[in-house]
Amino acid sequence: MDYLIEKASWRDFFDLYRLEKTVFAQDAWPWFDLLIVLTFPGFVRLKAVSGGQMIGFAAGEFRRGDGAGWVVTLGVLPEYRRKGVGQALLRQCEEWLNSKRIRLCVRKSNLPALKLYQREGYVVYTTWPNYYQGGEDALVLEKIFPS
Numbered sequence: 001m002d003y004l005i006e007k008a009s010w011r012d013f014f015d016l017y018r019l020e021k022t023v024f025a026q027d028a029w030p031w032f033d034l035l036i037v038l039t040f041p042g043f044v045r046l047k048a049v050s051g052g053q054m055i056g057f058a059a060g061e062f063r064r065g066d067g068a069g070w071v072v073t074l075g076v077l078p079e080y081r082r083k084g085v086g087q088a089l090l091r092q093c094e095e096w097l098n099s100k101r102i103r104l105c106v107r108k109s110n111l112p113a114l115k116l117y118q119r120e121g122y123v124v125y126t127t128w129p130n131y132y133q134g135g136e137d138a139l140v141l142e143k144i145f146p147s
Ligand SMILES: CC(C)(COP(=O)(O)OP(=O)(O)OC[C@H]1O[C@@H](n2cnc3c(N)ncnc32)[C@H](O)[C@@H]1OP(=O)(O)O)[C@@H](O)C(=O)NCCC(=O)NCCS
Pocket: 023, 024, 074, 075, 076, 077, 080, 081, 082, 083, 084, 085, 086, 087, 088, 105, 106, 107, 110, 111, 112, 113, 115, 116, 117, 119
């Protein structure tokens, strides 16, 4: 499958809105959070595109408060999964963040994502109890890059 990873912008709002609903269902961000991630300075926002369609999206930011880059979202449309798109988006996001520590959070039960993150070198940093809708805990994962 041919796809490209490109920088996203506010022009991708409606595509991202549709992708978000499909990929995250109950955890989908509200539209104003999507607009923020597409427009606010300091965010890296990347889209995977195949045949003119947005098939995946990732975003991250550096948070001074905890001295770490955060991957704040990562998702791939169901029919394009297990083709390396998620891994490619994650790696490019990490590259853009260019931080010694990178963190992200994930539902405890989200095995596909946990497998991907484990494979990419993330380990559990802490747990945020009752973080997600429905009361599920979040695992906060961290990857430390050698300096
Ligand atoms: C998690 C997600 C982004 C992975 O995207 P993807 O494009 O399918 O991932 P990749 O094809 O790059 O997978 C890379 C590796 O991760 C692991 N992996 C990914 N999905 C997996 C699954 N369903 N089961 C087991 N391992 C999986 C595998 O090791 C895989 O390599 P392999 O296919 O050679 O075995 C995708 O499943 C998704 O969008 N899920 C819904 C949204 C979500 O949960 N996002 C993360 C929120 S923290």
